[in-house]
Amino acid sequence: MDHLPLSARQRAAYNQAGLLAHERFAARAGHHAESRTLPVDDLKDLARAGLLNLAAGEDIGGGGSGIMGQDPLLYLLVLDQIARHAGLATSHSLQVHSHALHFVDQCATQAQRRRLLAPIIAAEGLTTTLSSEPGRTARGPRHTTLAHRHGQGFVISGTKNFATLAAACSHLLVLVDGAPDSDVAGQRLALLVPVDAPGVRIEDTGWNPYGMRAGVSPLVHFDRHEVPEDALIGPPGAHADGNWSVKADLGFAAQYVGAAHGILESTVRAARRRGVAASPAVELRLGEAWSRLAAARWHYYGAAKLWETRDEGAAGPASQSAKVQAVKAAEQVLETATRIAGPSAFDADSELTLRSNDLRYLMMREQPDALSVSLGKALIDSAAEPVAAPVAGIAG
Structure with a gap:
């Protein structure tokens, strides 16, 4: 992913989150799932790394990110990387904390931010909506x-x-x-x-x-x-008036993309172990899944850029569309894994089973068809744009 056009700060957070998730969080994920315990130790590691409170303003100890922050993409990259390398339990815990934190940061008065929010950040406290x-x-x-x-x-x-x-x-x-x-x-x-x-x-x-x-x-x-x-x-x-449910959409999109990326990487490893990686049919399925996943990632990147420009009229629908594409891409990856990885890769306690079940379960909250209907209706109801004249020299 070194080709991604990230700022130095974004690249550092992207790499740091990926390293933590790969070296620490992934090793704990099975225990947390088996014991049904929250990954609080992972969140403490994120706090020590300065990644827990990215969605609050820098003036009160946060990182200046979040959808309405100076750098909306920053915290999304962290969610993506954690979901990719360690699964969804930790990324989702960080997402719900970040969303509540960001709402308070953006909607509270300055006095409330200093009196209520700054102490939570200083104490590395957690929040949820x-x-x-x-x-x-x-x-x-x-x-x-x-x-x-x-x-x-x-x-x-x-x-x-x-x-x-x-x-x-x-x-x-x-x-x-x-x-x-x-x-x-x-x-x-x-x-x-x-x-x-x-x-x-x-x-x-x-x-x-x-x-x-x-x-x-x-x-x-x-x-x-x-x-x-x-x-x-x-x-x-x-x-409701601030469309804060829509402002959560990219947090979910980033997680779905990251989790699906990790599952696809596990699927490739399973295909190599089975000796089917060179099969044209396997290559086709993997290539199609990767193309759709990459498109979904670029989609949420673009939507984050719209939030950065403060064009909420465009950013909201773009975020909804990005989440739809993330869900569709994740569904394709899950189907690809089922077809390619083989039964032994889906033992009850395997990493692939854990991550696939987590992704399916979390996506149960989504209604991509309803979102698509809403987007389609908005398209139909919008004022028709005049059709551009054909370019000279090109047959009409």
């Missing part, structure tokens, strides 16, 4: 975790699920809806909550999925937890 709730898919986007007015702040009650990393966090970014009888009725609030505060309880539900077993995601209960007004990050509606 709590949005998902039991039954939400059937119920729709409405949250049942509600905020009621209480003095100069709020009282929140409810339950969040799929709270990846919550058990290792110092703070939680909790998305709640304003209660019907409050002055913020129907509006979504983002509240920064200390995990050890009264009324906050993390429940170990026996996390036992077939993939992402080290991406432990407990339930988090809020029982009349009191939140001061100055823990409200951004105005009501800031998360």
Whole structure:
């Protein structure tokens, strides 16, 4: 990958993350998956390397990256490399931390950044966003975790699920809806909550999925937890109005591309062991998978560049498109691995099985068809551009 047009700082982070993942994180991945424990030791290594808080501003100890930062691609390269060399458990833990951190960094007041965020960074604390709730898919986007007015702040009650990393966090970014009888009725609030505060309880539900077993995601209960007004990050509606779900898309795209890259490399090694690497059919499948994967990587690079130019109108759809292409490329790599690597490469405890299961499981959250429909509708609804006249000398 030495041909990639990266800055010196990007190249250094890319290489450093890859080295850590290859030499340390990969060796621990099997243990974390088997024991269903979060890769906290990997995150500590990232903190020591200066790679944990890239998505916060440099003025408070971060790295100035993140989608709305000075260098959006920087933290994406780190996610890509970790997923490639060590799998998804650590990269996804870093992604959810980075996304919550970046939202607070971008949406909080300067006073909140200094008072709330800077100490988290200095203490190498972890954060995650709590949005998902039991039954939400059937119920729709409405949250049942509600905020009621209480003095100069709020009282929140409810339950969040799929709270990846919550058990290792110092703070939680909790998305709640304003209660019907409050002055913020129907509006979504983002509240920064200390995990050890009264009324906050993390429940170990026996996390036992077939993939992402080290991406432990407990339930988090809020029982009349009191939140001061100055823990409200951004105005009501800031998360939805700022399209922060879309701003997470490239973090997932980078991980899918990186994880698929690692699986494809394992597949090549398996093909060599089986003695089928010189088969034209194998070469064809590998070449097609690699071409699609490389295109997906360039796609998310380009989308990151659009965020750097602050052209959100173009960057948002480009990020959605990049994630669609990353999912499609990853699906092709998984199919290629199944066809080429052979049954022995997929023993229950093998690295290829672990990484493939993790990628399939994490991508279950995606709806690429719905995203493509949205992009297609936007294309149809956009004003038609005039067709350019044929170039002189070229037959029409």
